[in-house]
Amino acid sequence: MTSRKSKRHTPNQATSIPRTSFQCEVDHLEGLENVVENELLTRFDSKIDLTTTQRAGTLPFTLTGALQELGTLQSVIAVYLVQEFSVPRPKALLGHQHFETLIKHIERVRRLWPKGTFNTFYLNAAGRDSAILARLQEEIAKCTGLRNVSDEGDLLLRLRRSQDGWETLIRLSPRPLATRTWRVCNFPGALNATVAHAMMQLTQPQPTDVVVNLACGSGTLLVERLNLEPVQHAIGCDIDPVALTCAQENLAAAGYADQVSLEQWDVGQLPLEDASVNVLCADLPYGQLIGSHQNNEHLYPRLFAEATRVAQPHARMALITHEVRLLEQIAATYQDFWHLEQVLRVRVSGMTPRCYFLRRKIDDM
Incomplete structure (x- = not known):
C-alpha cells in the first residue's frame, strides 16, 4: 500500500529512543474520510503514517507509539490492531508460530484494559462455522480463557483475505468507540x-x-x-x-x-x-x-x-x-x-x- 501525505519531523538524536510500531486500521462512516484523517494527523502528528486502501469506510495506518492513545479517537467507529500472515489458507494459523503471534496480539489488546474487561470473544470471518475456523476458535478459547460466543463479544477478532495471504484485526476496545459511554438515554432517531x-x-x-x-x-x-x-x-x-x-x-x-x-x-x-x-x-x-x-x-x-x-x-x-x-x-x-x-x-x-x-x-x- 502506498503512503499518504503525513507530517514528519526529524527526531532529536540525543533524546530519540526506539519505539514500537503497530499496523492499525479504523472503521469510519463513509463521507467522514477527511475528518478522520485530520483527527489522526492532528492528534498524533509524526507518530502516524497513513496508507491508502480500496476498502470504503476504512483507513489503515502505522502507529509508532502507545496503542492506548487510540482509545480516545472521536471520529471513528472502531480501531483495530492488524497482523498480516503470509499464508495461503486460515488452517496455517493453527501452526505453532502463527498461532503464538495471534495470541500475543490478543493479549496485547487485553493488557490495555483492566483485568476482567474481556470475558468473551467473537470471530467475525467468512466460514466461521467451518471445521478449520471452529478449531481455531476452540484453541483461542483454550489459550486465553475467553468464552467463545456466537454474537458480539467483548473481544472482536476479524479474519479476512489480504493481498499476500490473510490478516487478523483485533478491536482495541470492548465496544465500538462510536458507542459513547455518556449515552445513557437513547432517544429515537438520535444522531450518530x-x-x-x-x-x-x-x-x-x-x-x-x-x-x-x-x-x-x-x-x-x-x-x-x-x-x-x-x-x-x-x-x-x-x-x-x-x-x-x-x-x-x-x-x-x-x-x-x-x-x-x-x-x-x-x-x-x-x-x-x-x-x-x-x-x-x-x-x-x-x-x-x-x-x-x-x-x-x-x-x-x-x-x-x-x-x-x-x-x-x-x-x-x-x-x-x-x-x-x-x-x-x-x-x-x-x-x-x-x-x-x-x-x-x-x-x-x-x-x-x-x-x-x-x-x-x-x-x-
Missing part, C-alpha cells in the same frame, strides 16, 4: 456520535462560542461540542419535554450538566436577542422516524428565519438532514444572508443524509 463530532469540529470551535443547538433532542451535538472545547455559553432547546429530560441525563453522564441551559422553546420563536449567537447547530427531523415531510415544510423555513435573526455576522451553522431538496430550496432563499461553505454526504444506517456548513454574511435582514 461520530457524525455529531464531525459537524461540531467543522464549526471551528472556540472557547468564546455562544452555541445554540436547535431541536436538540437527546443532546448528542451538545455533548460532542463540549468534548472539543469549552464554550462561553451553550443552550439546547426543544419543544418536546421528554427529549429535554433525555438530553439532561446524557449531559449529566458526560459531566456537562451544569454547562448547558436546556430550554423548552419553539425553534421558530426563540427568546434571544438579534445577533446574539455565533454557533448554531441542528439535527433536523428527517420526516421518517421523527416528524413528517408536511411538518418539515413548516418547520424548516421557521428555523432558518429564526437562525438568521439570532446569528451574529460570521456566525457558523451546522445542519444535518435527509430532506435534502427541502433544505436546499429554503437555503437558496437565504443566500443573501448565509454562505454555504461545505456539504458532507454521510452514509449511516442505510441512509445518506447531508451535513451543511454555513457562515452568516454581514448583511442583516
Whole structure:
C-alpha cells in the first residue's frame, strides 16, 4: 500500500529512543474520510503514517507509539490492531508460530484494559462455522480463557483475505468507540456520535462560542461540542419535554450538566436577542422516524428565519438532514444572508443524509 501525505519531523538524536510500531486500521462512516484523517494527523502528528486502501469506510495506518492513545479517537467507529500472515489458507494459523503471534496480539489488546474487561470473544470471518475456523476458535478459547460466543463479544477478532495471504484485526476496545459511554438515554432517531463530532469540529470551535443547538433532542451535538472545547455559553432547546429530560441525563453522564441551559422553546420563536449567537447547530427531523415531510415544510423555513435573526455576522451553522431538496430550496432563499461553505454526504444506517456548513454574511435582514 502506498503512503499518504503525513507530517514528519526529524527526531532529536540525543533524546530519540526506539519505539514500537503497530499496523492499525479504523472503521469510519463513509463521507467522514477527511475528518478522520485530520483527527489522526492532528492528534498524533509524526507518530502516524497513513496508507491508502480500496476498502470504503476504512483507513489503515502505522502507529509508532502507545496503542492506548487510540482509545480516545472521536471520529471513528472502531480501531483495530492488524497482523498480516503470509499464508495461503486460515488452517496455517493453527501452526505453532502463527498461532503464538495471534495470541500475543490478543493479549496485547487485553493488557490495555483492566483485568476482567474481556470475558468473551467473537470471530467475525467468512466460514466461521467451518471445521478449520471452529478449531481455531476452540484453541483461542483454550489459550486465553475467553468464552467463545456466537454474537458480539467483548473481544472482536476479524479474519479476512489480504493481498499476500490473510490478516487478523483485533478491536482495541470492548465496544465500538462510536458507542459513547455518556449515552445513557437513547432517544429515537438520535444522531450518530461520530457524525455529531464531525459537524461540531467543522464549526471551528472556540472557547468564546455562544452555541445554540436547535431541536436538540437527546443532546448528542451538545455533548460532542463540549468534548472539543469549552464554550462561553451553550443552550439546547426543544419543544418536546421528554427529549429535554433525555438530553439532561446524557449531559449529566458526560459531566456537562451544569454547562448547558436546556430550554423548552419553539425553534421558530426563540427568546434571544438579534445577533446574539455565533454557533448554531441542528439535527433536523428527517420526516421518517421523527416528524413528517408536511411538518418539515413548516418547520424548516421557521428555523432558518429564526437562525438568521439570532446569528451574529460570521456566525457558523451546522445542519444535518435527509430532506435534502427541502433544505436546499429554503437555503437558496437565504443566500443573501448565509454562505454555504461545505456539504458532507454521510452514509449511516442505510441512509445518506447531508451535513451543511454555513457562515452568516454581514448583511442583516
